[in-house]
Amino acid sequence: MRIRLDISYDGSHFRGWARQPHQRTVQGTIEGAISRVLGGDPRLVVAGRTDAGVHASGQVAHLDLDDGQAARIADTRRRGEGDDGAAVLARRIRGVLGAYADAAVTRTSIAPDGFDARFSAVWRRYEYRVADDPVPYDPLERHRTTVVRGELDVAAMDAAAGALRGLHDFAAYCKPREEATTIRTLLDFGWVREASGVLVATVRADAFCHSMVRALVGGCVAVGQGRLTVDDVVRIRDELVRVPEVKVLAARGLTLTEVGYPADELLAQRASQTRARRDLDTD
Secondary structure (H helix, E strand, O other): OEEEEEEEEOHHHOOOOOOOOOOOOHHHHHHHHHHHHHOOOOOOEEOOOOOOOOEEEEEEEEEEOOHHHHHHHHHHHHOOOOOOHHHHHHHHHHHHHOOOOOEEEEEEEEOOOOOOOOOOOOEEEEEEEEEOOOOOOOHHHOOOOEEOOOOOOHHHHHHHHHHHOEEEEOHHHOOOOOOOOOEEEEEEEEEEEOOOOOEEEEEEEOOOOOOHHHHHHHHHHHHHOOOOOHHHHHHHHHHOOOOOOOOOOOHHHEEEEEEEOOOHHHHHHHHHHHHHHOOOOOO
């Protein structure tokens, strides 16, 4: 039995998603809670591995259950905990994690045939939040908003974001990893200033290479400050070389908000195509 898990977390006090020895990570924390509920040594496969300090409101993972774990799921019906044993799992995990945990499994369900949280995904969407000088400092937002000095030109930033969209090699906006491609399709990228004054970027791509979102945001902020032009960020992209003018902004402003999947009948096909094409190293 394969279970889909929808997950949210405040990444402030995690050393990223991926399990690491002697480090507190999202994967290790949730797998530990699942082990207490179902026993065994569960291993999650995630749609997008996030770095230390990065948040998620729409992360997706899957978990394959052995026969004993599946039987424990089925037992919830007999105990009157609910008609859907898979759905009850989310409530039990939340009970282990605690009422005010900084990570939560918001939903669990039996995955459709062919579903792979990582390789079946067709896109990931992130949000990045920036507060510039016109925005009063809000301590309640300090864990999910990056503060930038000076007033930013949001129209120029939005123009820069639009110019970067499309299928390109984003090596200049990624931290290189050996044998991992940096070719990605940037489907959506734009900036708005919310009523609160906070600037919000929405970034959607088929996949992201390591630190790509925070570097793209850093390039746009440089445009908003007048240090780079729209033409500059495009030229930097096409020259395929990382430059000091493009800063990788802090993890605190970044949230994975959604992962997109095709129709159920296309899940297995998508997973096969993705595995054959490239390794998906995510921001």
